[in-house]
Amino acid sequence: MVTLTNFVYCADSQISSDLNAINALNVLCALKSDCLPGAITFSVVFSLLGVDNEKENKIKLVFQQDFGTKEILFNSGEITIPKVKKEEINDKNLTSINLRFEFKNILFKESGLYSTKIYLNDELLGERLITVEGGKRI
Secondary structure (H helix, E strand, C coil): CCEEEEEEEEEEEEECCCCCCEEEEEECCEEEECCCCEEEEEEEEEEEECCCCCCCEEEEEEEEECCCCCCEEEECCCEEECCCCHHHCCCCCCCEEEEEEEEEEEEECCCEEEEEEEEECCEEEEEEEEEEEECCCC
């Protein structure tokens, strides 16, 4: 069974020089903009535990409003995670994957609660919420 863990919204993220590590920079509890509608840039970082690395897997991430029209602001579509070749499998292969998604200039029309849904092989692994706050247009 695959488990979604270590999920965090952050201002930015980067791949660490360490193998299979991602640095989440400036962890966020809300996304803020000086005015809405307005664009916000942010990242999400998370881990999947228990992934079967001997088969091809497909991941999908959907970011949307969690109120009103439930408008989808981003849909990654299916992204293929290739299987590990048999000659590469050894006792050091773990069944975990660290992932990051960078959202550049996502247009938010209004304040409210938004959600990120993560799917693996068409199964919803989890949903994480975040508040978007913005000032009024002058």
